[in-house]
Amino acid sequence: MPGDITLLYRGSEQCPLGQILDAALVHHSTGVTTHRVLGFYAIVLITRGQGTYADVNHKPISVSTGDLFVLFPDVAHRYGPSRSSRWDEIYISFRGAIFDLWRQAGLLTPERPVFRLGATTPWIARFTDVVDVPEADPIVRQIMMVGRLQAVLSDIVTSQRVSVESNAQLWLTEACHLLESELAEDMDCHWIAEKVGLSYDRFRKKFAKEVGVTPFQYRSNQRLEAARKMLLETEMSLKEIAASVGFFDEFAFSNRFKQAVGMSPRAFRQETRSPSA
Structure with a gap:
């Protein structure tokens, strides 16, 4: 040890x-x-x-x-x-x-x-x-x-x-907790399925039925939400934010953020911090 x-x-x-x-x-x-x-x-x-x-x-x-x-x-x-x-x-x-x-x-x-x-x-x-x-x-x-x-x-x-x-819903609580954790790291959904005691196919289908999105989409959404909060609440650079939520580089992060939000991270930060009229 x-x-x-x-x-x-x-x-x-x-x-x-x-x-x-x-x-x-x-x-x-x-x-x-x-x-x-x-x-x-x-x-x-x-x-x-x-x-x-x-x-x-x-x-x-x-x-x-x-x-x-x-x-x-x-x-x-x-x-x-x-x-x-x-x-x-x-x-x-x-x-x-x-x-x-x-x-x-x-x-x-x-x-x-x-x-x-x-x-x-x-x-x-x-x-x-x-x-x-x-x-x-x-x-x-x-x-x-x-x-x-x-x-x-x-x-x-x-x-x-x-x-x-209370095991009927415990698997879902644990899965969501795992999907929301360590957002900077890659996470294998097969490993999460094993953690909650389900086969991967059964886990993916049950999760999508309960939550409305696949485990992969859920984790992606959590990353974008974390990035959104950092843009609003911190002075971190786009490169630092990208790394902290698991994107390979700032370019990939900006593209994904724009697809989801409708504007680039830089524009989002400027828009939300602009003084109201």
């Missing part, structure tokens, strides 16, 4: 209930490229980027920003960002009898290692809060951290169950 590591906690205090081993933020992580086996649990939240998770029970599962996976003792696994890239993550590792009970009860199970959590900011705060406890007797401190971690795990499991219950 090479990268820039900001250690949030590391300790060796023993507690009969359980033990938080360490927690850290990792920027530019390359993940774990070959299968390994741990002697403890860990939860890993991707805070930026995309890639895959795989273990002895699962072929590679696509994961991206806002996804969390659980690592189990004695379950060989590997994970990491897409080829030739890196991602950011935050993790907490832990062990103990209380967490074994979670596993025995099926609340945490190797059969369902990945959770789709969505927005990362509140979860990063929750992870940080687990280990941000006042100095105290080592056993008392561990009990406090274990209690906080169980609260986080409870919310993770609950959020997943709520998501399953």
Whole structure:
């Protein structure tokens, strides 16, 4: 897991209930490229980027920003960002009898290692809060951290169950979120279809039926809307705006914008900023 590591906690205090081993933020992580086996649990939240998770029970599962996976003792696994890239993550590792009970009860199970959590900011705060406890007797401190971690795990499991219950439209919400993100980058709609659990043909047809445009057209519209806001609200050059919404150059951006809006980006900016009569 090479990268820039900001250690949030590391300790060796023993507690009969359980033990938080360490927690850290990792920027530019390359993940774990070959299968390994741990002697403890860990939860890993991707805070930026995309890639895959795989273990002895699962072929590679696509994961991206806002996804969390659980690592189990004695379950060989590997994970990491897409080829030739890196991602950011935050993790907490832990062990103990209380967490074994979670596993025995099926609340945490190797059969369902990945959770789709969505927005990362509140979860990063929750992870940080687990280990941000006042100095105290080592056993008392561990009990406090274990209690906080169980609260986080409870919310993770609950959020997943709520998501399953509302799964009828969850795929559309997730697809729109992905299509609206990272507008400067190319995005493969086949990958989005896989993320929402549909074949590409079924995804394209269902999306068009629900939204009225194809996924490609929807993303194109989002790029133009983002560009329109930048023209109105910033002093960015046309070249900078073009790059920020995924166009190869200013010429291609200007042509596409004029087709959609009826005037060039430069004319649009001048028109909307002209003082009214």
